[in-house]
Amino acid sequence: MAIITISRGSYSMGKAVAEQVAACLGYTVISRDLLLDASTRFHVSEIKLIRAIHDAPGILERLSHSRQAYLAYIRAALTERVRDGNVVYHGLAGHLLLKGIPGVLKVRITADLERRVENEMQREGISAQEARDIILKDDNQRRGWTKSLHGVDPWDSNLYDLVVRIGALTVADAVSFICEAARSEGFRTTDKSLQPVKDLALACRIKAELVEEFPTVGVTCQYGNVIVYTREKGTGGSRLHKRIEALSKEIQGVFNLEVHSSENFPADAV
Amino acid sequence: MEPLTLNMMLVMGMIALAIFLFVVEWVRVDVVAILIMVTLPLLHLVTPKEAFVGLSSNAVVSIIAVIIIGAGLDKTGIVNKLVAPVVKIAGNSASRVVIAISVTIAIISSFMQNIGAAALFLPAIQRVAKSQKIPLSKLLMPIGFSCILGGTITLVGSSPLILLNDLLVPFNLKPFRLFDVTPIGLALVAGGIACFIIFGRFILPQGVVDDGGHADASAAGEDENQWGEMYELTTPEDFTHYRDPVTVRDLRDRYLCNVVAMTEPPDYKTISPSADMALHANSEIVVYGRKEDVDRLAAAEGMHIRDRLEAYKMDLEASQSGVVEAVVAPRSSLIGKTLREVNLRDRFRISPLSIYRQEETYRAKMGEIELQVGDVVRLFGTWKRLKALQREGGLLFSIPTEVEEMRPEKAVWAAIWLATALTMTMVFNIQLSVALMTGALGMVITRVLTIDEAYSSVDWRTIFLLAGLIPLGIATEKTGTAAWIAHTVLNLIGTVPPIVLLSVIGVLATLFSLVISNVGATVLLVPLVVNMAIAAHADPRMAALVVGLATSNSFVLPTHQVNALYMGPGRYRTVDFIKAGTVVSVAFLVVMVAMMALFY
Numbered sequence: 001m002a003i004i005t006i007s008r009g010s011y012s013m014g015k016a017v018a019e020q021v022a023a024c025l026g027y028t029v030i031s032r033d034l035l036l037d038a039s040t041r042f043h044v045s046e047i048k049l050i051r052a053i054h055d056a057p058g059i060l061e062r063l064s065h066s067r068q069a070y071l072a073y074i075r076a077a078l079t080e081r082v083r084d085g086n087v088v089y090h091g092l093a094g095h096l097l098l099k100g101i102p103g104v105l106k107v108r109i110t111a112d113l114e115r116r117v118e119n120e121m122q123r124e125g126i127s128a129q130e131a132r133d134i135i136l137k138d139d140n141q142r143r144g145w146t147k148s149l150h151g152v153d154p155w156d157s158n159l160y161d162l163v164v165r166i167g168a169l170t171v172a173d174a175v176s177f178i179c180e181a182a183r184s185e186g187f188r189t190t191d192k193s194l195q196p197v198k199d200l201a202l203a204c205r206i207k208a209e210l211v212e213e214f215p216t217v218g219v220t221c222q223y224g225n226v227i228v229y230t231r232e233k234g235t236g237g238s239r240l241h242k243r244i245e246a247l248s249k250e251i252q253g254v255f256n257l258e259v260h261s262s263e264n265f266p267a268d269a270v
Numbered sequence: 271m272e273p274l275t276l277n278m279m280l281v282m283g284m285i286a287l288a289i290f291l292f293v294v295e296w297v298r299v300d301v302v303a304i305l306i307m308v309t310l311p312l313l314h315l316v317t318p319k320e321a322f323v324g325l326s327s328n329a330v331v332s333i334i335a336v337i338i339i340g341a342g343l344d345k346t347g348i349v350n351k352l353v354a355p356v357v358k359i360a361g362n363s364a365s366r367v368v369i370a371i372s373v374t375i376a377i378i379s380s381f382m383q384n385i386g387a388a389a390l391f392l393p394a395i396q397r398v399a400k401s402q403k404i405p406l407s408k409l410l411m412p413i414g415f416s417c418i419l420g421g422t423i424t425l426v427g428s429s430p431l432i433l434l435n436d437l438l439v440p441f442n443l444k445p446f447r448l449f450d451v452t453p454i455g456l457a458l459v460a461g462g463i464a465c466f467i468i469f470g471r472f473i474l475p476q477g478v479v480d481d482g483g484h485a486d487a488s489a490a491g492e493d494e495n496q497w498g499e500m501y502e503l504t505t506p507e508d509f510t511h512y513r514d515p516v517t518v519r520d521l522r523d524r525y526l527c528n529v530v531a532m533t534e535p536p537d538y539k540t541i542s543p544s545a546d547m548a549l550h551a552n553s554e555i556v557v558y559g560r561k562e563d564v565d566r567l568a569a570a571e572g573m574h575i576r577d578r579l580e581a582y583k584m585d586l587e588a589s590q591s592g593v594v595e596a597v598v599a600p601r602s603s604l605i606g607k608t609l610r611e612v613n614l615r616d617r618f619r620i621s622p623l624s625i626y627r628q629e630e631t632y633r634a635k636m637g638e639i640e641l642q643v644g645d646v647v648r649l650f651g652t653w654k655r656l657k658a659l660q661r662e663g664g665l666l667f668s669i670p671t672e673v674e675e676m677r678p679e680k681a682v683w684a685a686i687w688l689a690t691a692l693t694m695t696m697v698f699n700i701q702l703s704v705a706l707m708t709g710a711l712g713m714v715i716t717r718v719l720t721i722d723e724a725y726s727s728v729d730w731r732t733i734f735l736l737a738g739l740i741p742l743g744i745a746t747e748k749t750g751t752a753a754w755i756a757h758t759v760l761n762l763i764g765t766v767p768p769i770v771l772l773s774v775i776g777v778l779a780t781l782f783s784l785v786i787s788n789v790g791a792t793v794l795l796v797p798l799v800v801n802m803a804i805a806a807h808a809d810p811r812m813a814a815l816v817v818g819l820a821t822s823n824s825f826v827l828p829t830h831q832v833n834a835l836y837m838g839p840g841r842y843r844t845v846d847f848i849k850a851g852t853v854v855s856v857a858f859l860v861v862m863v864a865m866m867a868l869f870y
Binding site: 220223225226227256258259260261262264266 | 514523524525526563566627630631632633634635639640
């Protein structure tokens with residue numbers, strides 16, 4: 001009954017681990033298909049979404065808010081999918097996209113570099129040097145992306161509940177560790193523990209609805225009571241206000257929607 | 271002209287420092303004043319005796335006496351008694367309401383601290399607005415402005431005027447008497463009211479006809495619901511079975527319903543229970559919330575909503591408890607703190623219900639909101655506890671007068687002593703401070719108020735602000751700094767007719783009082799303008815008076831306490847003050863200069 005996120009480098013066998021964990025526990029796997037979800041829901045091309053979560057942002061992009069928007073779409077799609085629990089997500093930075101939710105089992109799968117190079121060589125039919133270059137470049141990009149968006153290094157083991165290095169330990173070993181951990185008391189989901197997930201899903205949904213027009217707003221949700229934070233003063237009667245009033249009628253599960261103008265957003269605002 | 275000396279530069283440095291600190295407000299204004307009071311003798315700019323002469327000055331003694339007399343009048347409820355007849359005379363047209371209440375409040379504030387008068391009338395004005403369907407925004411600003419203008423009717427109406435005579439002492443100028451400013455003051459009040467009557471429709475926000483709710487709330491009923499109401503609910507027998515305890519905080523977070531009272535077995539009733547208290551099975555709670563939220567709460571938690579208060583009918587009666595709209599005052603110690611840090615529930619047993627800021631009502635996660643000046647916090651509590659909170663300061667609100675402990679039987683004594691003080695100074699020409707202190711003492715002796723009540727009514731901030739800045743005025747004069755600046759300025763602008771000079775001084779004082787406190791502006795400007803006037807062959811007393819009056823001309827920004835108090839309930843924005851305030855400020859200057867030209 002848990003939510004499991006598996007973070008991995010390319011060719012670290014993370015995908016295989018995720019799929020086997022899901023099979024073992026009877027969970028659903030969510031991966032890149034999430035992007036398809038987000039792309040159809042918010043009418044953005046999938047390629048843009050992939051670039052948003054894969055490449056480290058360029059200088060121009062740092063200035064524009066388009067990446068923020070794409071990320072909000074992905075987050076909205078992801079939280080929507082995990083809100084009922086029993087899922088394994090093995091996309092990029094799942095543990096960070098689901099930040100703030102208690103009871104998420106956060107796993108990182110790594111493998112030693114030579115092994116990954118070997119895998120890549122076999123799959124793509126390229127030389128060892130080429131394979132190594134590709135993997136290192138990919139790693140750097142992912143690290144850069146996570147650092148720039150979340151301010152943390154995905155290689156920091158403190159972010160995870162469990163880090164398994166595939167090598168001496170096999171994929172099957174990793175699967176068995178994860179399944180056992182998922183069954184432990186700390187990751188058992190209840191109505192109470194799913195409430196923050198539902199709230200986050202709602203907050204992300206609203207952020208996704210607003211982000212294109214109002215890229216700088218923050219959104220929190222607690223028991224269906226949504227707060228939109230803005231740094232602009234005097235929001236009454238403004239576009240944001242009207243938009244939000246319409247949203248509160250449109251979206252199910254919103255009991256109360258307020259706009260707070262404040263310089264500092266709370267840490268849990270999406 | 272004298273050359274610029276080191277001491278002059280030091281004094282100018284101190285002035286610059288004072289202005290800087292007044293503007294940035296890193297420390298409170300009265301602390302700045304004390305800082306000045308201590309630094310000046312350390313720099314040998316004044317003697318130690320001169321440094322503290324402010325504490326024994328006539329201005330400080332007068333203000334203490336005026337505060338005590340005001341508190342005495344307040345205690346007898348004389349002022350409260352005025353409210354009902356005035357409102358009756360006012361009738362139902364917006365203009366008449368504005369005129370009647372403005373005139374009354376102006377007269378009251380010419381003797382009392384004007385924030386007191388403003389707070390006293392607020393509930394009455396709200397009632398009139400509601401019953402006569404006049405937008406509150408059309409009433410509060412004119413009345414608030416009149417209240418500030420009323421401070422110019424007598425020499426004790428506002429701190430700058432009280433201070434004036436002390437600042438004239440070094441120049442050996444004839445002091446002003448209590449009613450010397452009255453013609454100008456009355457003209458200013460009339461001018462202010464006229465501005466709103468004539469230009470009201472252009473300069474006042476065209477609020478909607480309701481009692482101050484959201485602009486989109488069309489019907490009064492809808493608006494009522496916007497704020498919420500009190501509901502009594504009962505918990506079922508099995509409420510606590512097989513579940514985590516439900517606390518007061520849980521109901522807040524989940525349903526935005528504030529528990530304002532709850533019963534603990536067997537039948538112990540708690541008003542404004544603390545957030546961690548858990549609800550019991552088979553008992554009553556009273557929540558404050560919107561109908562839909564309370565319905566949701568009852569449905570989700572299996573509670574039953576009673577049609578009306580039953581168990582708490584007596585305890586939550588209007589004479590015992592109620593809801594107030596408290597405005598976070600300028601320079602309040604609460605600014606920047608969250609409601610959780612302030613912890614009204616545990617410290618005062620008062621429940622915060624909502625916060626109103628920038629035309630938005632905040633109900634969710636209220637505990638985490640950092641309070642700002644002008645935020646309107648709706649609070650529920652018993653009147654006794656609300657009074658305790660009011661005494662702590664920082665929040666401006668008024669408590670219905672009928673529940674305050676009044677001593678109406680002392681009204682005659684209070685009136686006698688006020689009259690005595692006035693007669694002493696007017697007829698027998700006794701120094702203002704002595705006359706007023708006699709009146710204050712008389713009120714204590716005849717038990718209009720106790721000596722402890724008298725002491726606690728004195729606001730030490732005002733005292734030290736006044737006393738601390740007086741030595742700066744002395745230093746400015748003694749070192750020749752004032753004369754130097756005055757001559758330099760006059761050399762720059764050349765010879766001007768006295769009337770132009772007075773106008774310029776008026777504009778200068780107005781601008782100063784917008785950025786620094788009015789007392790600070792007065793202390794800094796009076797020595798300066800007196801020197802300028804002497805050099806330009808204008809009347810130095812008039813120049814000083816212009817400063818004393820024009821520092822009350824603070825309408826353009828809601829920095830004055832009265833404006834800050836009315837800003838929340840009137841749903842005004844700063845831009846509303848800029849719009850209406852500019853018109854009134856200009857009218858103020860024109861009327862003031864015209865009156866001076868006519869009468870003096």
